[in-house]
Amino acid sequence: MHAPLLLGCDFSSSPTKRKPVVMALGTQRSGRVVLSKLEKFATLQAFGEWLAQPGEWTGAFDFPFGLPRELVEQLQWPLDWHECMLHYASLSRPQIRDTFAAFCNARPVGSKFAHRACDHLAGSSPSMKWVNPPVAYMLHAGVPLLLDAGVHLPGLRQGDETRVALEAYPGLLARELIGNRSYKNDDKAKQTPERLIARKDLITALEHGQTRLKLRLKLTHAQRDMLVDDASGDCLDAVLCLMQAAWGAGQGGPRFGLPARADPLEGWILSA
Numbered sequence: 001m002h003a004p005l006l007l008g009c010d011f012s013s014s015p016t017k018r019k020p021v022v023m024a025l026g027t028q029r030s031g032r033v034v035l036s037k038l039e040k041f042a043t044l045q046a047f048g049e050w051l052a053q054p055g056e057w058t059g060a061f062d063f064p065f066g067l068p069r070e071l072v073e074q075l076q077w078p079l080d081w082h083e084c085m086l087h088y089a090s091l092s093r094p095q096i097r098d099t100f101a102a103f104c105n106a107r108p109v110g111s112k113f114a115h116r117a118c119d120h121l122a123g124s125s126p127s128m129k130w131v132n133p134p135v136a137y138m139l140h141a142g143v144p145l146l147l148d149a150g151v152h153l154p155g156l157r158q159g160d161e162t163r164v165a166l167e168a169y170p171g172l173l174a175r176e177l178i179g180n181r182s183y184k185n186d187d188k189a190k191q192t193p194e195r196l197i198a199r200k201d202l203i204t205a206l207e208h209g210q211t212r213l214k215l216r217l218k219l220t221h222a223q224r225d226m227l228v229d230d231a232s233g234d235c236l237d238a239v240l241c242l243m244q245a246a247w248g249a250g251q252g253g254p255r256f257g258l259p260a261r262a263d264p265l266e267g268w269i270l271s272a
Contacts (some may be wrong), residue, residue, distance in 0.1 A: 003027035003028060003029055004027070004028075004057065004058065004180050004217035004249065005024075005026075005027065005055065005056060005057040005063065005260075006025070006027060006028060006033070006057065006058055006059070006237060006242055006245045006246050006249060007020070007023055007024065007025050007058075007059040007060070007241075007242065008023070008024040008026075008060050008157045008168065008238045008240065008241025008242030008243070008244065009021065009023045009024075009054035009058070009060070009061045009062060009168075009223055009238060009241055009243050009244060010022040010024075010170070010234045010235070010237040010238040010241065011024075011061060011062050011063045011138055011141075011142055011265060012064050013137040013138045013140065013142070014137075014141075015041060015044060015047070015061075016042055017184070018020055019232075019234070020040040020041050020042045020234075021044075021047045022026075022038060022039075022040055022234045022235055022237070022238040022269040023038065023039040023040070023047075023050075023238060024038055024235070024238035024239045024242040025037050025038070025039060025242075026077050026216070026243065026246070028246040028249065028250065030151075031214060031215055031216060031256035032215070032216050032217075033086065033185070033215050033216065033217050033218065033242060033243055033246045034218045034228065034246075035218065035219055035223055035239060035242065036129070036216065038226075038235055038238065041148040042212070044112075044141055044145065045269060047145065048145040048148060048149060051145055051149035051151065051163075051200035052148065052150070054162075055162065055163060056162045056163070057162075057163055058164045058245050058248060058249040058256070059151075059163075059164065059165050059166065060166050060167070060168030060235060060241040060242065060244040060248060060270055061142065061146075061167060061241065062138075062164060062168055062169060062170055062205065062238075062241050063137070063138035063139055063141075063142040063143075063165070063167070064116075064135050064138065064139045064167065064267070065085075065143060065146075065153065065167040065267035066081060066085075066127065066139075066156070066232045066263075066266040067116075067127055067128060067139070067158060067161065067265075068085065068113075068115055068116045068119075068127065068128060069101075069116075069263055069265050069266055070114040070236060071103060071114040072084055072153040072265060074103065074114075074242060075099065075103070075108075079265060080265075081156050081264055081265050081267075082157050083155065084149060084265065085128070085143050085144070085147065087147060088139070088140060088142070088143075089140065089144045089242035091140075091215075092206075093130075093137055093140065094266060096130060096137070096140060097130045100128050100136060101130075102186070102240065103128070103135060107252070111250055112150050113126040113127060113129060114128060115126055116194055116262055116263070116266040116267070117261075117262075117266060117268075118267070118269045118272045119261070119269075121173045121221070121269075121272040122128070122169050122171075123130060123169075123171060123172060123175060124169045124171065124172070125140050127139055127146060139265060146165050149163070151163040151164065151165045151176065152164045152165065152257050153165055153254070154166065154254060154255055154258055155255060155258050155262050155264060155268065156264065156265065156267055160191040161253070164248075164249075164253075164255075166244075166247065166248045166256055166257060166258070166269075166270045167267055167268065167269050168238040168240075168241040168244040168269065168270045169234075169244075169269045169270075169272070170238075170240035170241055170244075172244075172269065172272060173211060173213070173243060173271070174202060174206045174214065174240060175246060176211055177201075177202055177205040177206065177211060178198055178201050178202050178205065178208060181194075181198040181201075181235055182194075182198065183195050183197055183198035183236070184199070184201045184231065184232055184233020184234075184237070185231065185232070185233075185237070186232050188231075191231035192239075195231065196228065196231070197272075199227065199228050199231075199233070200228055201237060202236065203217075203227055203228065203236070204225060205244060206221065206239070206240075206243065211243070213244070213246075213247040213271065215243055215246055215247060215250075217230055217238075217239065227239060228267055243272075244271055245272045247270070247271055248270050249270070257270060257271060258270070
């Protein structure tokens, strides 16, 4: 019997050859997650075409699957998740930026952004944030690809149950293992020895299974060197998402580890 395919995705809303979408593929057996390979996509179209292929997998994706209910209600957008996402996808990025900026400008200092229920638990940025990091644009680029591919989105939208897509956040698992130490940076000038050591410590902790997910990462020497040497952290983030996918797959359907209280408009971050 073959082990089901797992995937973890480090996403970019504007991928390029230099900064592609990175996908870690692997399998799980007896609590060991084996990394088989990394796939890279320089365009959203190429990534979408991969997702739309027939297959059998459980994947964890590093972009938000929903907007804060408070925001959606105030903007009087549809309260049904699918209708809300179709409306959101119809907007341009400048329209999103201007709409969200107006929302924030009308609110008091210290509570400019609306948050989802899972954001506080996961320590993630609000999904309406359009800069540093631009997760609002990641949602805008990513969710339509999942909808077009017809994948199953537990708690949000019924789809092809052989391809299960779950929202992940690599920072949640990284913080559990190395605290608030920074392990990556896209800026070459900020790719310091301290961040290199943090990546090594993070990978070692994953290999030893030092997480509440109770899973151990299995790497070859070459894979380990590659993850250590990738100072951007994109490949390592994809692997962190792969670990979260393995945990979700282990929890099984219909919710794959998502709590019953998860808001069907906002979505939920896996293992938060």
